[in-house]
Amino acid sequence: MSELSDLYQEVILDHNRSPRNFKKLEGADRKAEGYNPLCGDQITVYVKLESGVISEVSFQGSGCAISKASASMMTASLKGKTVEEADAIFDRVHKMLTGGSSPAVDAEELGKLAALSGVSNFPARVKCATLSWHTLRSALKGERGVASTE
Numbered sequence: 470m471s472e473l474s475d476l477y478q479e480v481i482l483d484h485n486r487s488p489r490n491f492k493k494l495e496g497a498d499r500k501a502e503g504y505n506p507l508c509g510d511q512i513t514v515y516v517k518l519e520s521g522v523i524s525e526v527s528f529q530g531s532g533c534a535i536s537k538a539s540a541s542m543m544t545a546s547l548k549g550k551t552v553e554e555a556d557a558i559f560d561r562v563h564k565m566l567t568g569g570s571s572p573a574v575d576a577e578e579l580g581k582l583a584a585l586s587g588v589s590n591f592p593a594r595v596k597c598a599t600l601s602w603h604t605l606r607s608a609l610k611g612e613r614g615v616a617s618t619e
């Protein structure tokens with residue numbers, strides 16, 4: 470298990486150091502802002518939708534390593550997914566982060582996103598990891614205002 474933890478930690482550090490899709494998305498047709506007051510994480514998520522499929526997704530913002538890595542992994546995993554698939558993945562990630570699943574199942578069903586499973590041991594950081602997902606959901610629903618983890 471410790472080897473797996475090291476691997477997962479390496480994935481998170483890598484995404485924090487060089488976040489994927491960390492840019493403003495020109496021509497985005499959906500956009501939402503999110504804020505996690507507990508930690509001070511701020512994020513803007515941009516989405517381009519084509520016939521219900523996420524053709525492009527990116528983010529900008531500032532926050533802790535967990536929030537940044539989670540947002541980076543989210544954007545990397547959602548390109549080409551439908552809105553319904555994205556919703557289902559979020560539900561699955563949320564279950565993992567709140568400790569409702571087993572590591573083996575997480576790894577099989579979530580692939581690289583399972584690297585965030587260690588966050589479930591730190592309840593105070595769960596909102597850092599879910600911020601980008603809440604913000605994405607708000608962008609997909611076309612909601613106005615700032616998505617908050619509170």
Ligand code: ZN
Nearest residue numbers: 508510533597
């Ligand atoms: Zn945070």
